Amino acid sequence: MLSLRTTLGHCSAVLLLSLASIVQAAPQHALTLYGEAPKYPADFKHFDYVNPDAPKGGTLRQAGFGGFDSLNPFINKGVSADDLGLMYDTLTTHSLDEPFSEYGLVAEKIEKAPDNSWVRFFLRKEARFNDGQPLTAEDVKFTFETLMEKGAPMYKGYYADVDKVEIEGPHQVRFVFKHAGNRELPLIVGQLPVLPKHYWADKDFARGNLDIPVGSGPYKISEVQAGRSIVYERVKDYWGKDLAVNRGFYNFDKMRIDYYRDNTVALEAMKAGQFDFWLETSAKNWATAYNNSAVANGQLIKEEIRNYNPTGMQGFIFNIRRPLFKDPRVREALGLLFDFEWANKQLFNGAYTRTDSYFDNSELAAKGLPSPAELKLLEPLREQIPPKVFTDEFINPVTDASGMIRDHQRRAYQLLQEAGWRVVDDKMVDAQGNPVSFEFLLAQTEFERVLLPFKRNLADLGIELVIRRVDVSQYINRLRSRDFDMIVGGFGQSNSPGNEQREYWHSSSADNPGSRNFIGLKDPAIDSLVEGLIKADSRENLINYTRALDRVLLWGHYVIPNWHITTWRVAYWHKLEHPQVTPQYDIGLNTWWVREVTTPPEDAETQAPATPATGAEQ
Incomplete structure (x- = not known):
């Protein structure tokens, strides 16, 4: 039985805790x-x-x-x-x-x-x-x-x-x-x-x-x-x-x-004055499609606005629900056949940087080898995650931009052989002896020019890539039902990643139609890192969990990383104006306004009619 003094002391402590909570x-x-x-x-x-x-x-x-x-x-x-x-x-x-x-x-x-x-x-x-x-x-x-x-x-x-x-x-x-x-x-x-x-x-x-x-x-x-x-x-x-x-x-x-x-029709409509604002996602267009008098005389404004957000990961996404992509060696091999340096030089006017992290352009990105703090999180998972997480920094394959990638093709073929694949009558067959053919689902015409060189590189090893373009409605329905082999997609990130990571990588979202777990991840180690990230009790702890998760995702070869820039490229007619101070983490379009226009456009190109066709390379 507690003494009166003990009881009163206990009550006082409870009261103090309650007051502190208040x-x-x-x-x-x-x-x-x-x-x-x-x-x-x-x-x-x-x-x-x-x-x-x-x-x-x-x-x-x-x-x-x-x-x-x-x-x-x-x-x-x-x-x-x-x-x-x-x-x-x-x-x-x-x-x-x-x-x-x-x-x-x-x-x-x-x-x-x-x-x-x-x-x-x-x-x-x-x-x-x-x-x-x-x-x-x-x-x-x-x-x-x-x-x-x-x-x-x-x-x-x-x-x-x-x-x-x-x-x-x-x-x-x-x-x-x-x-x-x-x-x-x-x-x-x-x-x-x-x-x-x-x-x-x-x-x-x-x-x-x-x-x-x-x-x-x-x-x-x-x-x-x-x-x-x-x-x-x-x-x-x-x-x-x-x-x-x-x-x-x-x-x-x-x-x-x-x-x-x-989007090509839309861009021409924009230049013809049919709408006012355009976020340009094509490096080729940014470099070459705005050479007109409206830009020269300041009626159509091109501006690059600094973007301080993590770029996230855009990539060619494997649907690992498909047996063809279960083996990480296969995914790594196919990634070797995408020649970013050639594409950047020939298609993008050298505008892009290869994406090396799911959290690029931020302190959240994994660099070098794991720090002691990261190792503390990764060691309990050692038997469940790729060994190279501990021994190697993830670096995307690099070519000389000549279009000749024989070294990468040799390494890719070696990995495919290790996975049980082989060439029969000039056609690649998988471990079960089935000819290798898969489909890349697209809704954007512009991306075909990026995929065609990739398709040729795959064909050199006897692998058939079918590019299937569908309308937006069908594309969304197929994504929801997970009816695709590969897609181009993105996983946007903020400076404070949290619950949305469940939507991207967690087992609980893999079978949810409409979730962004496009990959089909059901991995206990990744689940553990995601939960730790969400429950991080300090900024330092959040950074360590995010970097550890980044490493495991990169070495899983779940996507073929694409590219990024650290600016928003916007084109807009001079009727629009925006604040002198732009927000760090957004374009802030809802803060813009229409200024008083005293000089109407004179260029004939800006007066041409354009009719929307009813119904992005980055």
């Missing part, structure tokens, strides 16, 4: 990953990368690719229109000049448990949907439960550690987590878009259609032509227009997207 869990205007102070204080007036006095008005015209048949971006059915996120406000919004900080949007204040076992949002009482109905905690709970039950499978992975949502009042809601310690999850939950419960009450959320939905964001849909175009109109009485996080944003009265089935 202090640590005080409501904040912003959340950061490791509890560090956010860049912007509670009374900030606007972000540094906006023009707070930017004029409102005008129309921003852009191009879309392919087409669309749905206005519901939250489900896997159909192809949704671009930029539907403009219709929906989220609980919080992230700043574009910090690696990962979330500021209150629908939520005025945010409170989280000291051990990150829950997060609470205090909603702004003035928040409302664009039909005038108030936005409440009921809508937040409805949104979460609907996305988990009927939304795209990615949501189940993204919010897998959320146990329940509790309504604590009309404007107060708490998310309780299954496990404590996930520092990122409170910030991830803050990114939840809020859908109107009253609007969806008598509708089937899981059915894709072109019914115009109700949102609470700065824009609403004013015009839809199925598969051809969509027009967003700025909500003049938008409830959040005066918030500090929105000041200087959303300056266009209208935003119009016309769809093209061919």
Whole structure:
């Protein structure tokens, strides 16, 4: 039996701990990953990368690719229109000049448990949907439960550690987590878009259609032509227009997207003045396609904007669900037959750098051999991961750009022989004696010129590559059903990787239609590193886990790495203007505006009509 003094001492300790928790869990205007102070204080007036006095008005015209048949971006059915996120406000919004900080949007204040076992949002009482109905905690709970039950499978992975949502009042809601310690999850939950419960009450959320939905964001849909175009109109009485996080944003009265089935046609339409802004992903086009008088006289502006984001990994992705690609020696051999140096010289005007990491252009990328801190994470997995993780730095094969790759072909053939492949009657056959032929699924015409030299190099070893180009709708459906051998794709990264890594590499996402685990990874060692990364308790620990994961992915040869640049290449008509300070981690297009144009375009080329064809080399 405890003495009275012991009991009182115990109660005092509990009280002190409770008070400490209250202090640590005080409501904040912003959340950061490791509890560090956010860049912007509670009374900030606007972000540094906006023009707070930017004029409102005008129309921003852009191009879309392919087409669309749905206005519901939250489900896997159909192809949704671009930029539907403009219709929906989220609980919080992230700043574009910090690696990962979330500021209150629908939520005025945010409170989280000291051990990150829950997060609470205090909603702004003035928040409302664009039909005038108030936005409440009921809508937040409805949104979460609907996305988990009927939304795209990615949501189940993204919010897998959320146990329940509790309504604590009309404007107060708490998310309780299954496990404590996930520092990122409170910030991830803050990114939840809020859908109107009253609007969806008598509708089937899981059915894709072109019914115009109700949102609470700065824009609403004013015009839809199925598969051809969509027009967003700025909500003049938008409830959040005066918030500090929105000041200087959303300056266009209208935003119009016309769809093209061919990017070459779209580029010509852009140069003819049919739309205003173009993010150029082709080095060849950037070097040669803008030699016209509109550029020369400053009417059409070419600009490179520095990009401080990790470049992520774009590559030719193997679907290792296919027996043909199960053996890592086969994947390594096929990678040897892609001649980047020749492609960069002959096709890209020398504009690119080969991507050597899944987190290139950042401190997260693995370099050299593993550090002692990385080895501490990798040693328990030694029997499950490629031995070269411990002994060699991953370096992509390099050629002399002549187009002659005999040394690489010899090494590739040696690896294929080790995997049981052999040449019979000038045709490569696999370990089972089947002729080797596989399909590369494409939706972009521009990439064919990159693949044709690769196809020739494969043919030299008796391997047949079939390039199959399909329309966007079919392409998306085949990706969702994992009906492909190889694709070109990307795994985008931020400076604070976290829960999205489950979507990319974790066993739990491999069989989810619509997840980004295109490779088909089901590897316990990779799962362990992903979980460790997500639960990292410091920036230093996050970096070590990320570098360790990077090494294991690289030495698994799951993709043939492509290339990258560290700028955004944009072309835009002189009617547009952007702030002098650009955000580090985004183009910030929603901070741009239409300036007063005093001199109309005179070049005949800018007046030529162009009709969208309804329906990226990087």
